[in-house]
Amino acid sequence: MLAASTAPALGCLVPEVCFAVGFASLDTFTTRFAELVGMPPGASWRQVAQAASDPRP
Template identity: 75%
Template sequence: MTSRPTAAQQLRDLARLRRVRDRIDREYAQPLDLETLARDAGMSAGHLSRQFRIAYGEPPYAYLMTRRIERAMALLRRGDLSVTEVCFAVGCGSLGTFTTRFTELVGMPPGSYRRQEASATEGMPSCVAKQVTRPIRNREAPAPEPQLASPPLPT
């Protein structure tokens, strides 16, 4: 028989989850793994992952990758670093994985983004640029309108 957590326990868990999220935001460029985050939060890895997803809509690793890609987007717009330098500056250990995740979240490879977006946010306050350029996960992107097939033309 499992017992439901009390309101006090839920508040404690939420505070722990907020600390984990804040740590990911601060230390996105460092090697972070679920087991370390969970141990430091005093939770099991499975419990942390489930509760984090409930609270923030995505698991901790996806949240970490979103933070890394957001920072990478800012560095690429700046234009003074190569894609490889940006990859390692945001904490990714593999250029291939970075490119795949970047393309998945942003919709284009990092090199294309760098060329296209370098001047797109010029003169825009950074707080506005961050909001405007936030990556959209595939599941959040609007679905394309279905195209109805036109009836065949009479011959």
């Protein structure tokens, strides 16, 4: 999941990460990611991007 968690910072898309970390199915990757993180990868990565752009400490 480390690769998936650093993907937003690298500008990677969900399918790129899915296949790079060894999943053969985007649906399976999305389901498993949501089980582990509590939200689908796209939502998680948007949240990370938003937090990174917030100037508050």
